[in-house]
Amino acid sequence: MDIYRKKQRWKQILLLAAILIGVGSLWYTNRLVNDIKETERQKVELWAEAIRILNSADFETELAFPFYVIERNTHIPVILTDSEGNILNHKNLDSLKVRDPSYLQRQLExxxxxxxxxxxxxxxxxxxxxFYRDSILLRKLIFFPYVQLGVIMLFILVSYIAFSVSRKAEQNEVWTGMSKETAHQLGTPISSLMGWMELLKESELNPETVREMQKDASRLEKIVDRFSKIGSKPTLVESDLNRILKGSLEYMKNRGSKHVEYLLDVPEAPIRAKINETLFEWVVENLCKNAVDAIQGKGKLLLHAVETDNNVIIDVEDSGKGIAKSRFRTIFKPGYTTKRRGWGLGLSLSKRIIEEYHHGKIFVLSSEPNKSTVIRIILKK
Structure with missing residues (x-):
């Protein structure tokens, strides 16, 4: 079981525990309410008996106890009526409103x-x-668990948001620090390599070999540039996306599997959007490389781009093994990989570049096992 399945399992366990606590709290409070409700009814029955004794009393009847019972009821609202529904007496109602007949009638209802x-x-x-109403204490007790659970949920929500913001800030610092350090560590030896390449050009080596070595050295230099831009706020410039998509596809065609058919579907007119070319090119190459790796044997990789009034939409489609629907979001999390030697950082970096630097969206649009997978990028124009 990978770390994200464990994380999901823990979330489910915690959610179940929270539900059980909530249900348990509601059950206990409801039981307590019923007990108090029964106690209040017994008190009202005693109050009714006291009223009956007073109404049927003669000169020999002891009235001290009935009066005591009536006076002791200080919190249960009661209304006494005759057989025709006329209000004869009342107790524990709002003293400022009892003169209003409509108020008494509403309380009776x-x-x-x-x-x-x-x-x-x-x-x-x-x-x-x-007729009697529940006491104020009982009414408050009925709503108490809902208020309590609401406060707890609000506290958990605020804590979760604060924790998420803190964790995201910490992750940003880690990404930035790692990127800067990687760029720094690679920068010096690559500069030396570029110098050696200049010397090799003057040697008697095969020019074609030197050119290929020059391409790889330039490639390393581009990688350093990418990492340095991840570690700082990149500048967005309006660029031709058709050119970038074509270049990335050509690179994959030269470096990727020869059994894969590489297709580009873009309009003739250039599609332009504000991007950082270095980082956006990295995202496209990441998606293309993952797509090629997912294709077992023969297949196709299609880059499709279209623009709407407000957005630019880029789809990367492959005919590989597909992605389970439950993993549509998980694949963009750091460390998630299905490759034996993969680090699980490519798609996570891609998501960071598109959403945080370009303020766009990247997500799995659709996937069918061993048929088609489409990852979509949406950029604002």
């Missing part, structure tokens, strides 16, 4: 929706009804 009424039998076919 809410009470009917929240809880079943209690019937007080006064005898002689006379009845009164008690």
């Amino acid at each position: 809410h009470a009917k929706e929240e809880n079943d009424s209690l019937v007080i039998d006064l005898g002689n076919n006379e009845y009164q009804y008690i």
